[in-house]
Amino acid sequence: MADLLSTVLVTYAAFTIASWWVDGLDQRWVVVAMGGAAIPDLVKIEILVDADVIENAIGLPFDYSPVASVAGVTVVAGIIALCFGEQWRRTAYAVLAAAGGFSLVIDGLRVYADGFANFYLYPLWVRPPTPGLFVSSDPAVLVVAIVVSGVTFGIDRWKQ
Amino acid sequence: MRQWHRGVIVFALVALLVGMGVHYGAVEDDRWPYPDEDDLASQPAEHVGDEVFLFGTVTAIDTDAGTATIRVEADSGSFSLSVQSFDRSVKPGGIVQILGELTTERTLDAERVVVVNSSSGAEWYKYGVSVLGAVLVLLAFFRYWRIDWDTWTFEVRRDG
Numbered sequence: 001m002a003d004l005l006s007t008v009l010v011t012y013a014a015f016t017i018a019s020w021w022v023d024g025l026d027q028r029w030v031v032v033a034m035g036g037a038a039i040p041d042l043v044k045i046e047i048l049v050d051a052d053v054i055e056n057a058i059g060l061p062f063d064y065s066p067v068a069s070v071a072g073v074t075v076v077a078g079i080i081a082l083c084f085g086e087q088w089r090r091t092a093y094a095v096l097a098a099a100g101g102f103s104l105v106i107d108g109l110r111v112y113a114d115g116f117a118n119f120y121l122y123p124l125w126v127r128p129p130t131p132g133l134f135v136s137s138d139p140a141v142l143v144v145a146i147v148v149s150g151v152t153f154g155i156d157r158w159k160q
Numbered sequence: 161m162r163q164w165h166r167g168v169i170v171f172a173l174v175a176l177l178v179g180m181g182v183h184y185g186a187v188e189d190d191r192w193p194y195p196d197e198d199d200l201a202s203q204p205a206e207h208v209g210d211e212v213f214l215f216g217t218v219t220a221i222d223t224d225a226g227t228a229t230i231r232v233e234a235d236s237g238s239f240s241l242s243v244q245s246f247d248r249s250v251k252p253g254g255i256v257q258i259l260g261e262l263t264t265e266r267t268l269d270a271e272r273v274v275v276v277n278s279s280s281g282a283e284w285y286k287y288g289v290s291v292l293g294a295v296l297v298l299l300a301f302f303r304y305w306r307i308d309w310d311t312w313t314f315e316v317r318r319d320g
Binding site for chain 2: 003004005006007008009012027028031032034035041044052054055058061062063066067071072075082083084085088112113119122123125135136139142
């Protein structure tokens with residue numbers, strides 16, 4: 001995936017722009033969206049606890065990949081939404097799931113040598129075609145993200 | 161909603177997530193259109209002539225000859241492959257994706273090489289910047305939300 005900072009900045013820009021038209025989507029929900037965009041990155045827990053460790057512990061095959069998929073975002077957004085006070089939960093779920101999905105789409109644009117992304121639409125076993133816009137460690141992605149979020153921040157301030 | 165209801169639902173959602181991980185781990189090998197790393201590690205002879213798509217760490221490279229050696233991780237340990245038609249510049253320690261044909265048990269004729277990380281430094285860049293992204297999310301979130309320790313939920317900051 002793209003580095004998390006770029007993902008978070010681009011999500012900030014997208015949801016701030018959306019907030020200009022969507023009633024009720026204010027700054028406090030934009031920051032929730034920034035968190036939601038990080039949901040697929042939870043797949044990196046793998047670095048701390050290897051999938052093999054879990055396989056050995058439960059005696060079954062195991063893969064972290066669903067966390068960075070449609071199914072995973074749907075479930076993890078539910079877990080996080082339950083951490084909010086009762087009156088915020090529905091909105092929190094909608095924002096977290098939308099932002100997590102947005103993050104999956106951004107991630108689906110990166111390069112795969114055969115032109116098809118991974119199974120991020122799981123539970124569907126489909127590899128969507130990818131335009132191959134970037135590789136995950138490309139600093140140019142961060143430059144674009146900083147410019148886009150900076151301009152959005154400026155316009156947002158000017159509008160207020 | 162009572163506190164223990166929340167606990168039960170969160171527990172059920174985490175169980176669902178683990179269940180998806182098990183399902184994915186069990187099924188992905190059949191869905192992925194290329195031979196997987198474990199098969200190539202244990203029965204490479206059966207896949208000579210097959211098209212393969214691998215992620216590997218570059219251990220040696222000869223730009224003039226257009227060859228490289230990559231190390232591929234498999235469950236049973238890692239194995240090395242020599243790659244022909246390697247047309248990219250990468251430092252040892254860099255990570256590449258290779259699409260190509262397995263010409264002998266341990267030789268690959270690359271059709272397309274994608275550099276994911278051009279050196280091990282690029283990997284560190286990605287993780288460093290991602291940690292910054294996580295910090296940004298936390299700072300932004302807690303500017304607008306706070307933890308209500310009585311109910312163990314996120315609530316809007318009145319002063320935010």
